[in-house]
Amino acid sequence: MQDRPTETLPPSEPSRLARAWDSDLAWSFRHTPVAMVSAAVVVILVLSAVFAPLIAPHDPFDPGSLNLMNGFTPPGRPNAFTQDMFLLGTDDQGRDVLSTILYGMRISLFVGFSAVLLALVIGVILGLLAGYLGGWVEALIMRVADIQLTFPAILVAMLIFGVAKGITPPAYRDQMAIWVLILAIGLSDWVQFARVVRGATLVEKRRDYVQAARLIGRKPFSIMLRHILPNVLNPVLVIATISLALAIIAEATLSFLGVGAPPTKPSLGTLIRIGQGFMFSGEWWILLFPALTLLALALSINLLGDWLRDALNPRLR
Amino acid sequence: MLAYIIRRVAQSVLVLLVTGFVAFSMFSFVGDPVENMLGQERTQADVDRLRDQLGLDRPFAVQYWKFLEQAVQGNFGLSYRQGRPVSEILAERLPATLELAAVSGLLALLGGIGFGIFTAIRRRGAAANVIMTVSLIGVSLPTFLIGILLIYVFSVELGWLPSFGRGDVVNLGGWSTGFLTQSGLKALVLPAITLGLYQMTLIMRLVRTEMLEVLRMDYIRFSRARGLRERAINFRHALKNTLVPVITITGLQLGSIIAFAIITETVFQWPGVGLLFINAIQFVDIPVMAAYLMMISVMFVAINLIVDLLYFAIDPRLRIDGKAGGH
Numbered sequence: 001m002q003d004r005p006t007e008t009l010p011p012s013e014p015s016r017l018a019r020a021w022d023s024d025l026a027w028s029f030r031h032t033p034v035a036m037v038s039a040a041v042v043v044i045l046v047l048s049a050v051f052a053p054l055i056a057p058h059d060p061f062d063p064g065s066l067n068l069m070n071g072f073t074p075p076g077r078p079n080a081f082t083q084d085m086f087l088l089g090t091d092d093q094g095r096d097v098l099s100t101i102l103y104g105m106r107i108s109l110f111v112g113f114s115a116v117l118l119a120l121v122i123g124v125i126l127g128l129l130a131g132y133l134g135g136w137v138e139a140l141i142m143r144v145a146d147i148q149l150t151f152p153a154i155l156v157a158m159l160i161f162g163v164a165k166g167i168t169p170p171a172y173r174d175q176m177a178i179w180v181l182i183l184a185i186g187l188s189d190w191v192q193f194a195r196v197v198r199g200a201t202l203v204e205k206r207r208d209y210v211q212a213a214r215l216i217g218r219k220p221f222s223i224m225l226r227h228i229l230p231n232v233l234n235p236v237l238v239i240a241t242i243s244l245a246l247a248i249i250a251e252a253t254l255s256f257l258g259v260g261a262p263p264t265k266p267s268l269g270t271l272i273r274i275g276q277g278f279m280f281s282g283e284w285w286i287l288l289f290p291a292l293t294l295l296a297l298a299l300s301i302n303l304l305g306d307w308l309r310d311a312l313n314p315r316l317r
Numbered sequence: 318m319l320a321y322i323i324r325r326v327a328q329s330v331l332v333l334l335v336t337g338f339v340a341f342s343m344f345s346f347v348g349d350p351v352e353n354m355l356g357q358e359r360t361q362a363d364v365d366r367l368r369d370q371l372g373l374d375r376p377f378a379v380q381y382w383k384f385l386e387q388a389v390q391g392n393f394g395l396s397y398r399q400g401r402p403v404s405e406i407l408a409e410r411l412p413a414t415l416e417l418a419a420v421s422g423l424l425a426l427l428g429g430i431g432f433g434i435f436t437a438i439r440r441r442g443a444a445a446n447v448i449m450t451v452s453l454i455g456v457s458l459p460t461f462l463i464g465i466l467l468i469y470v471f472s473v474e475l476g477w478l479p480s481f482g483r484g485d486v487v488n489l490g491g492w493s494t495g496f497l498t499q500s501g502l503k504a505l506v507l508p509a510i511t512l513g514l515y516q517m518t519l520i521m522r523l524v525r526t527e528m529l530e531v532l533r534m535d536y537i538r539f540s541r542a543r544g545l546r547e548r549a550i551n552f553r554h555a556l557k558n559t560l561v562p563v564i565t566i567t568g569l570q571l572g573s574i575i576a577f578a579i580i581t582e583t584v585f586q587w588p589g590v591g592l593l594f595i596n597a598i599q600f601v602d603i604p605v606m607a608a609y610l611m612m613i614s615v616m617f618v619a620i621n622l623i624v625d626l627l628y629f630a631i632d633p634r635l636r637i638d639g640k641a642g643g644h
Contacts, residue, residue: 162598
């Protein structure tokens with residue numbers, strides 16, 4: 001070992017990567033085939049969405065590159081007029097289905113991640129405040145959470161979407177639709193985070209280290225953020241993963257219903273909405289491939305979330 | 318127990334007050350209804366007349382009071398889009414949604430309990446494994462994809478069932494029912510399955526888990542030792558004790574059936590209140606949105622309340638606790 005010149009770290013202290021590889025979580029990951037496969041699917045889909053402009057064969061939003069003659073080309077066969085080939089076929093306007101899926105996934109994932117992040121930030125902050133401060137703050141926050149929980153999240157998201165649509169001027173509605181979606185799904189989903197964080201905070205609050213921090217005169221906000229927050233992150237991570245799958249499905253559902261991403265910026269749900277119209281006339285590929293992509297994305301994130309929940313649960317070890 | 322009921326009723330009233338305020342805020346702050354109702358070619362006189370008609374020129378507090386007064390009477394004004402009273406439109410559309418929800422709920426309940434018992438009793442059988450796997454896929458599929466899949470198989474490929482609408486309906490004193498015609502019943506099949514499937518898998522998994530738990534208990538083992546027949550043990554002794562959580566979850570699911578009907582109704586163009594609500598969002602038809610919100614929250618609150626009270630009726634232990642503890 002010592003005469004190897006490439007060795008840069010002292011042998012007594014393994015690198016961050018090596019420590020991560022040796023952790024319980026990584027061990028469990030390496031021994032759960034379902035987790036590995038779903039993680040691989042998620043990574044491939046996310047990467048192809050992120051690099052969509054580089055790998056997509058066509059730019060579906062550039063009207064100049066579209067040829068109406070290419071419309072309704074079946075997958076894997078040359079078009080009758082232009083002889084152009086498309087791996088997954090084209091839609092009515094001659095847009096390459098593969099490219100629209102890649103770009104659509106970008107929007108679906110962007111909305112999903114942003115919405116969960118918004119829900120997480122709101123939920124964690126309100127949960128910490130409710131759990132640590134108690135009193136009327138807790139009563140108010142938890143009562144609001146209870147009331148919101150009376151209604152299914154998708155209904156809350158629809159209402160927020162409708163109201164936000166009413167507030168934005170008609171000319172900006174298509175531009176704003178993505179942000180409105182994020183706001184709607186994010187605001188409909190914070191309750192989960194707040195409840196779990198509040199529960200965990202109530203437990204942590206009574207621990208000695210928090211008492212010690214209080215004794216040396218730390219301010220409440222710094223105790224919440226620097227001391228309690230790192231200790232309640234495990235369940236937050238699990239909920240975030242499962243919420244991500246739910247948020248992606250919620251976005252797809254809203255867009256499918258026509259109250260989400262506009263046809264000019266189609267997400268997977270919008271593409272399924274468009275494809276449904278061609279189901280009866282035999283152009284099955286316009287519907288099938290976006291639907292399969294959505295399914296693969298939601299299912300693998302769900303399975304990953306299930307694994308994470310079991311792996312982080314000390315009682316199941 | 319009385320104190321508990323009073324507390325629950327108070328909580329329900331609070332929820333209704335909050336949703337009422339949300340609905341009213343939608344009225345007062347969102348969009349300009351006059352802009353929505355009148356076309357491009359309008360005169361200032363048209364605008365003023367409509368403003369006066371809708372009461373939009375009055376102060377906030379007056380409008381709020383008027384809203385509360387009207388809402389209690391079920392009056393939510395005119396739809397911005399159709400120009401007709403919202404209550405009239407809702408009353409027209411409600412039977413379609415209620416019939417769909419009732420059939421789906423029944424399907425979910427019967428199917429869920431049936432499959433749940435089956436998979437619990439024949440835990441290691443091949444059929445039970447198949448049912449469990451299918452249910453896992455069913456939970457992961459978004460509702461609208463299930464609907465599209467069913468349409469594709471049964472309408473497009475096989476051509477057995479209609480893919481949209483309600484078929485022929487019979488009007489029974491203001492209630493339009495699809496139960497009495499053949500085309501009405503046929504049209505009901507696919508939407509009811511789509512809407513009920515998710516709830517059915519939920520109930521099935523719950524019944525199965527509860528049943529397995531109960532079957533492990535001592536009193537079941539003793540019944541078996543006493544020589545009771547399997548059927549009597551499973552249905553008379555085990556099933557009864559699994560029903561308490563099943564009733565809670567089913568009751569709460571009833572609310573989400575009505576909410577998820579929005580999705581199913583859109584997929585199948587089912588002319589119910591859910592489709593009306595989606596169209597209202599698309600056209601920012603605030604009175605319809607507000608009325609739907611109020612209607613559905615009354616339903617949810619009522620369902621939650623009834624489920625909680627049913628608890629006492631079903632589980633005698635709760636009643637005794639309530640009396641002994643006095644809270």
